[in-house]
């Protein structure tokens with residue numbers, strides 16, 4: 001059974017197509033990673049799944065039911081951890097969770113029980129009576145999660161839940177995602193942190209310009225570029241445009257530069273390191289380090305989109 005199915009989902013803002021005939025299936029029990037650089041269309045897609053935005057065309061089904069005609073079912077089946085914190089600073093942690101759980105129809109003893117359970121799950125039971133305005137960034141993010149899970153949704157969408165928090169809270173959140181998944185939740189996870197997605201996601205879709213351009217397990221995605229090598233060259237005194245000198249060299253399929261560091265992607269079978277280094281040297285630039293790597297998921301993303309995930 002697909003927990004989420006998108007068919008030909010499209011969103012236009014005037015003439016601009018933010019989401020372009022997107023079709024996607026997320027099966028039960030998956031932790032599904034949605035990757036895309038800024039502006040790829042992830043948030044617009046998520047907002048449509050949450051009924052916060054009306055699609056221009058296409059269909060969205062949650063657990064096999066259309067979200068428009070069965071909006072109550074969709075709402076109860078879905079938990080959203082939004083990118084921007086959705087918590088009230090002038091309510092206690094307990095009141096926040098209880099408020100959101102109440103919106104999903106929980107009442108009385110069940111509401112209290114689920115509120116306590118959700119706070120316990122994110123490790124904030126001892127802070128139940130405290131106001132989130134005094135919480136650290138990581139604690140606020142955890143409270144944000146508690147608000148989304150108290151009604152025990154089947155599908156949880158987490159939109160960059162680890163932005164701007166300390167490593168300890170980040171690890172806490174990642175292990176919570178795994179625990180939620182083990183308890184039967186399907187999770188859609190968007191992040192700018194490739195390592196996180198590699199670590200926890202069972203399947204990954206890469207979005208660019210409103211479309212899914214690649215989809216699969218991380219092994220399947222990496223297989224797209226197994227015939228490639230990645231050469232990382234650090235320069236001294238770089239001007240910022242040295243990577244352009246590599247375009248057109250034998251075997252080189254792409255060369256990208258971030259300040260002093262160049263990532264060159266090349267056909268594995270072409271012996272071109274000397275040519276690459278020669279092309280870079282001169283005109284004031286010197287080479288500090290050279291490293292040849294097996295491409296990782298970040299490299300898949302760069303190769304497919306020509307952009308860095310964290311541009």
Ligand SMILES: Nc1ncnc2c1ncn2[C@@H]1O[C@H](COP(=O)(O)OP(=O)(O)OP(=O)(O)O)[C@@H](O)[C@H]1O
Nearest residue numbers: 013016017018036037038039040041042043044045
């Ligand atoms: N209300 C709107 N009106 C016009 N354009 C919009 C609107 N909302 C989003 N867009 C545009 O649609 C595109 C996709 O935006 P979206 O926020 O979905 O990207 P994203 O992949 O979530 O990026 P980020 O990682 O920055 O959140 C962007 O070019 C954005 O400027």
